[in-house]
Amino acid sequence: MKARQVLIVFHRMECRMENLPVEHLEIGSQKYHDLKTVLSRTERHILKEMGFVCHVEHPHKFISNYLAILETPTELRQEVCNLANDSLRSTLCVRYKSEVVACGVVYAATRRFQVPLPWNPPWWKVFDADKSGIDEVCIVLAELYRLPKAKYIPVCKDGDSSTFSNQMRDSQS
Secondary structure, eight states: OOHHHHHHHHHHHHHHHTTOOOOOOOTTSHHHHHHHHHHHHHHHHHHHHTTOOOOOOOTHHHHHHHHHHHTOOTTHHHHHHHHHHHHTTSSHHHHSOHHHHHHHHHHHHHHHTTOOOOBTTBHHHHTTOOHHHHHHHHHHHHHHHHSOOOOOOOSSTTSOHHHHHHHHHHHHO
């Protein structure tokens, strides 16, 4: 159910409970905006209480610094960014700190391009990451790339999305 629908029903119930005339809740009104804000905060609070991670820090903000500190070749940057983008198609961003995911994608890219990284001291310790987390990031990314490519499946038989809309409109009249 959409938030808009919940808010409209809630507003009507509120009007009836307070013996006020039932007025239509305008979508662009301040009242609608205020109710939507409260609904959003409440939903986030409930999800947090249930153990859901509601805010995720992306690894992208760490990548440029890590690559500069490690003095990697500039052509590696695009591969690392691609891996970081693809990591968002998995649960890595909620299972590991952003620093660990960033180190994992840097490590995966440097392995692919055979770029050596410093081992004395271990490079990942400088970035507050652990080797087991980095290895897990690499494993998850490798599994992600082993999946078959997504196939486009048209919603309508003839591939024309307006056909479905037209059929719905015709059936309602």
